[in-house]
Amino acid sequence: MTHRTLLRAGHVLSMDPDIGDLPRGDVLIEDGRIAAVDREIGADAEVLDMTGRIVIPGFVDTHRHTWEASIRNVAPDATLDDYFVDILDTFAPLYTPEDVYAANLAGALECLNAGITTLVDWSHINNTPEHPDAAIRALAETGIRAQYAYGSANTSLADYWFESKIAIPGDDVRRIRTEYFSSDSDDALLTLALATRGPGFCVNDVVTAEWALARELGIPITVHVAMGRLAGRFGMVKQLHDLGLLGPDTTYVHCCYFSEEEWRLVADSGGTVSIAPQVETQMGHGWPPVMKAIEHGLRPSLSIDVVTTVPGDMFTQIRAAFGAERARVNAASWQADVPVPDTMLTARQMLEIATRNGAHVAGLEDRTGSLTPGKRADVVAIDATALNVAPVHDAAAAVALSADVSNVETVIVDGVVRKRDGRLTADVARARRLVEESRDRLLAAKEARA
Numbered sequence: 001m002t003h004r005t006l007l008r009a010g011h012v013l014s015m016d017p018d019i020g021d022l023p024r025g026d027v028l029i030e031d032g033r034i035a036a037v038d039r040e041i042g043a044d045a046e047v048l049d050m051t052g053r054i055v056i057p058g059f060v061d062t063h064r065h066t067w068e069a070s071i072r073n074v075a076p077d078a079t080l081d082d083y084f085v086d087i088l089d090t091f092a093p094l095y096t097p098e099d100v101y102a103a104n105l106a107g108a109l110e111c112l113n114a115g116i117t118t119l120v121d122w123s124h125i126n127n128t129p130e131h132p133d134a135a136i137r138a139l140a141e142t143g144i145r146a147q148y149a150y151g152s153a154n155t156s157l158a159d160y161w162f163e164s165k166i167a168i169p170g171d172d173v174r175r176i177r178t179e180y181f182s183s184d185s186d187d188a189l190l191t192l193a194l195a196t197r198g199p200g201f202c203v204n205d206v207v208t209a210e211w212a213l214a215r216e217l218g219i220p221i222t223v224h225v226a227m228g229r230l231a232g233r234f235g236m237v238k239q240l241h242d243l244g245l246l247g248p249d250t251t252y253v254h255c256c257y258f259s260e261e262e263w264r265l266v267a268d269s270g271g272t273v274s275i276a277p278q279v280e281t282q283m284g285h286g287w288p289p290v291m292k293a294i295e296h297g298l299r300p301s302l303s304i305d306v307v308t309t310v311p312g313d314m315f316t317q318i319r320a321a322f323g324a325e326r327a328r329v330n331a332a333s334w335q336a337d338v339p340v341p342d343t344m345l346t347a348r349q350m351l352e353i354a355t356r357n358g359a360h361v362a363g364l365e366d367r368t369g370s371l372t373p374g375k376r377a378d379v380v381a382i383d384a385t386a387l388n389v390a391p392v393h394d395a396a397a398a399v400a401l402s403a404d405v406s407n408v409e410t411v412i413v414d415g416v417v418r419k420r421d422g423r424l425t426a427d428v429a430r431a432r433r434l435v436e437e438s439r440d441r442l443l444a445a446k447e448a449r450a
């Protein structure tokens, strides 16, 4: 029997240019798929009253090290250099599969609670073959849409992060693919990618082998590039170009210190971009290059990156990017004594970047990122009657600039309600207990090693 849910009488921001905004609109979901978006829809369905709500597609976080949920805020004042030592060299080697499970469970629920319906889990914590199983099991249990990006082990900074000779184990990636990702159907919630370290961090043989592995398996690649002075100097995209490895299957994360040539190389090769603005401004990666990416014809997305140091929600990222980009342009215009250009970023663009562009970057735009009939139903309702949002003059601005996690009232992924009336349907108490136990275990292991 067909299962129908009707979101009735919301202010619908479809983020689909052909549909646009419906100040009073209905969204009909049938068997997990968006069946119709229109001013008024009659259907025999479970009705969710959206009066006073702004209805948007779910946010897409295109890069988060979800395993770090257990060590939230352990590095509040860290620079990128500190982070390598404090997190990757200190905590990562101590992670057990149980820690990864707990962190991914709590971290994915954190996403759902905040209206992030699609997550790229950049999982460079695969210290044993049990680690990826634990990560994937947790993602699957929460019902989030996720791209699991299989990364390297993280057993010591010296072995794994500079001129590393150790490659991601191809046989284990193949095993994971067979066990969890054999379905190619377009409604699969979980998809697979490869989280590579790239040139500078790895020797060229490893880089070439990892790119070849991803292409053999037909899975996308995600790689951190041009963050901070360190990786900026590597000229990683230039090096990838020299190795003949650039392609449309690759997401470049951060991109703060790209040369003009590297921007062109990424754009010309059809690559995609993930920007983590709060991390980049706070930790010294560089200016979040949202406008730079747009100027090169790219469709940048946003990502959270690390909850060791920044908040885990998309509202923060939207405002960090919006504020930083406009600060940069305003300062440059003032310095040059010219008016600010009329191409300044807008609040509505930020909402597009956080939703539709995210789906594009994760390679999932055919199934999510906008409220478009035929796509899977990943839908979020924001309570616009709350005092920090009302009264609404401009619904896109209300979401981009006023709303926060407390206003995320309803979250639907693949047609399934994961948050209703402001409460997650999952066992939150269990997730919190597990992630607190993981915190305690990791701190004890750190003490024991010291």
Ligand SMILES: [Zn+2]
Pocket: 063, 065, 122, 224, 253, 305, 306
């Ligand atoms: Zn990262």
